Amino acid sequence: MxxxxxxxxxxxxxxxxxxxxxxxxxxxxxxxxxxxxxxxxxxxxxxxxxxxxxxxxxxxxxxxxxxxxxxxxxxxxxDLVDETTVDVALTDTGPLTDDLTRVGRLIVALSSHPVHRQWMDAVVSAAVSDPAARQVLSQTIARRIQATTVIVARAAERGEIPADTDAAEVIRMLAAPFYYRLYISAEPLPDDLPERVAAAVVSAVQAGALRAAP
Amino acid sequence: MxxxxxxxxxxxxxxxxxxxxxxxxxxxxxxxxxxxxxxxxxxxxxxxxxxxxxxxxxxxxxxxxxxxxxxxxxxxxxDLVDETTVDVALTDTGPLTDDLTRVGRLIVALSSHPVHRQWMDAVVSAAVSDPAARQVLSQTIARRIQATTVIVARAAERGEIPADTDAAEVIRMLAAPFYYRLYISAEPLPDDLPERVAAAVVSAVQAGALRAAP
DNA sequence: ATGCTAACGCAATTCGCTTCCCGTTAAGAG
DNA sequence: CTCTTAACGGGAAGCGAATTGCGTTAGCAT
Known part of the structure; x- marks a missing residue:
């Protein structure tokens, strides 16, 4: 269709x-x-x-x-946004690697949820050429990014990462490899992808590679 | 259509x-x-x-x-794969950050090329639900990843990064944030994205976070 | 309870994509 | 060069998505 x-x-x-x-x-x-x-x-x-x-x-x-x-x-x-949920508990208590791993697991869970996966597939496919779909998608993603940045902020407060870390960019770097495999390279998601990506992103953050632009 | x-x-x-x-x-x-x-x-x-x-x-x-x-x-x-090209020179001479930055610039250039962008848009949109399109897309991406891993291999030979680094995974981590913004979050690509992502990925690699699974 | 009309049901219609049929043209083997 | 038939052209027909008009039902203001 x-x-x-x-x-x-x-x-x-x-x-x-x-x-x-x-x-x-x-x-x-x-x-x-x-x-x-x-x-x-x-x-x-x-x-x-x-x-x-x-x-x-x-x-x-x-x-x-x-x-x-x-x-x-x-x-x-x-009208069906927020109609599907999965129960993966997010944490912001640290260590940051663990907190981000859970975010990764949430993405995996959402991509495995029959209805949510179909919802996402439909919106992603349509968004390529339909401005209205693109807006739905971008707002949904932006809202999720925003809701997750608190995890990075808490880590900064704890002194685990640089204080001027770009929180939204951290979440993007974390989420991107999942969606890249789902919709671009069409590869399966390895079981340990949440752990691997979280570890990689935290390494970059701690090295100061994801500071907010001045 | x-x-x-x-x-x-x-x-x-x-x-x-x-x-x-x-x-x-x-x-x-x-x-x-x-x-x-x-x-x-x-x-x-x-x-x-x-x-x-x-x-x-x-x-x-x-x-x-x-x-x-x-x-x-x-x-x-x-039948139109490889019909569009852009002239962004790739290097594998190091430093790795520079080489990967050029890969990022190549992705940006491809996404700015009128025909290639439309080609990619069409295939990505269709691949969500069409197995044939998904195969075209996954093979195209796999070929590009494969062709780019030599950059990481050379860096390993130079001793710039751990010898057991997962080269393909490095390229995926590098490419993902670009495609994520293009097709998922529907955000524009910042001008300095190639530099930023390359720096972040190299940090993770040098920290040993992207070694091949044993 | 009453009146206005938003919202609905039904069916006809349009529109674009895809397939199918058949007559015609020309590639390539001999 | 001749013959077979692959490949093409043109048009009709099928199909599903989307739109529209009109009569009917029912929300809600009074």
């Missing part, structure tokens, strides 16, 4: 998408039915094996309803 | 694609005309703004001819 076609209307903030004037009753029932159906379809068929038509059919609503409410597949996916 | 649909036939080695029995004369003229048209379309319209129909029209051949010869958009892109 083609994810890209008409999602640019999402970028218009006010948007004329249905559902905002009378959000209660039938509208909200339709909403949860469609979102549930979308999750089920993603898990069972994958993003490439489904589409708004099939999701609408599974939800028991008309295809046109889904198009009017979400506008596109990406619009629907945007 | 949807890149994915029918390219699985490419995975069948023998394949019944036309053009192999009588490769001369008209067949070869058609081939170069279509490949030229594809490059022009990629540069002018981008991969999402073109398709086999438009490429065929520009090449002055019938749509069915293109489908019979290449089977799919990915099949055509596969």
């Amino acid at each position: 083609d994810i890209v076609t008409q999602s640019q209307r999402l970028t218009q903030e006010g948007s004329r998408l249905a559902g905002s004037v009378r959000p209660g009753g039938r509208t909200s029932r339709t909403r949860v039915a469609v979102l549930d159906a979308a999750i089920a379809e993603l898990a069972e068929k994958g993003f490439a094996g489904t589409g708004l038509e099939k999701i609408a059919a599974r939800a028991g609503v008309a295809t046109s309803t889904v198009y009017r409410r979400w506008g596109s597949f990406i619009g629907l996916l945007q | 949807d890149i994915v649909t029918q390219s699985q036939r490419l995975t069948q080695e023998g394949s019944r694609l036309a053009g192999s029995v009588r490769p001369g004369g008209r067949t070869s003229r058609t081939r170069v005309a279509v490949l030229d048209a594809a490059i022009a379309e990629l540069a002018e319209k981008g991969f999402a703004g073109t398709g086999l129909e438009k490429i065929a029209a520009r090449a002055g051949v019938a749509t069915s001819t293109v489908y019979r010869r290449w089977g799919s958009f990915i099949g055509l892109l596969q």
Whole structure:
């Protein structure tokens, strides 16, 4: 299926998408039915094996309803952010290598989660050519980076790493090798990748190679 | 356009694609005309703004001819590997930081090259759900990694880094932050990214964090 | 409880991509 | 040079995604 076609209307903030004037009753029932159906379809068929038509059919609503409410597949996916979670506990107590290893394990867990993986696959694939999808992706990633920088900040407070370390850059360097294998080199993720990458990044940080630009 | 649909036939080695029995004369003229048209379309319209129909029209051949010869958009892109080059000189003379910086600059140059960027975008987007595209991508990346490991090997010979350094892993760690920004976080590439990443990776290597697993 | 109309269901329609059929052209073996 | 048939051209047909119009249902303000 083609994810890209008409999602640019999402970028218009006010948007004329249905559902905002009378959000209660039938509208909200339709909403949860469609979102549930979308999750089920993603898990069972994958993003490439489904589409708004099939999701609408599974939800028991008309295809046109889904198009009017979400506008596109990406619009629907945007509504599914944060719908999938995994239970990998993050820590910021140090040592930094351990904390970052857990972040790596979280990325692995997310990439193994059936629904989240399909969600990510769909957004990454579409983001290449669709500005709306690209925005969803970049905001999601930016939010995750931001939420994780505290780990680096704490390590700096403990004196484990230089105080002027670029925290966001540390997280990027950590996350990049995982996504690189998932979407670029198409290689499997070695079991010890979280440990290896965390160790490498911490080495670089401690050597002062990831200080914030002045 | 949807890149994915029918390219699985490419995975069948023998394949019944036309053009192999009588490769001369008209067949070869058609081939170069279509490949030229594809490059022009990629540069002018981008991969999402073109398709086999438009490429065929520009090449002055019938749509069915293109489908019979290449089977799919990915099949055509596969034939365009190595069609785009950039002139960034790589070195393996050391220091390793300088050599790796040049590799980073090469990645930046490729991502700035109009045709190569579109080629990469198309393959990355399709590879998410299309096994044939994934194979094209993974083989292309693997070949580039392989061709670049000599830089790390030379550094090891010079004694600049541990002898048992995992050369391919060094290149992956170097390349990952670039592709991560291009396709995942959708952030721009900072001008000094090659220098920064190269310095960080060399720090990790010299600390012994990227040795080959025993 | 009533009225306005947002939101929905249904079906027809459009649009682009892909495949298929058949007549025509020309590559390459002999 | 002749013959076989690979490869091509043109157009029709199939297919799925996306859009649109219109009648119906129901949210919510009054």
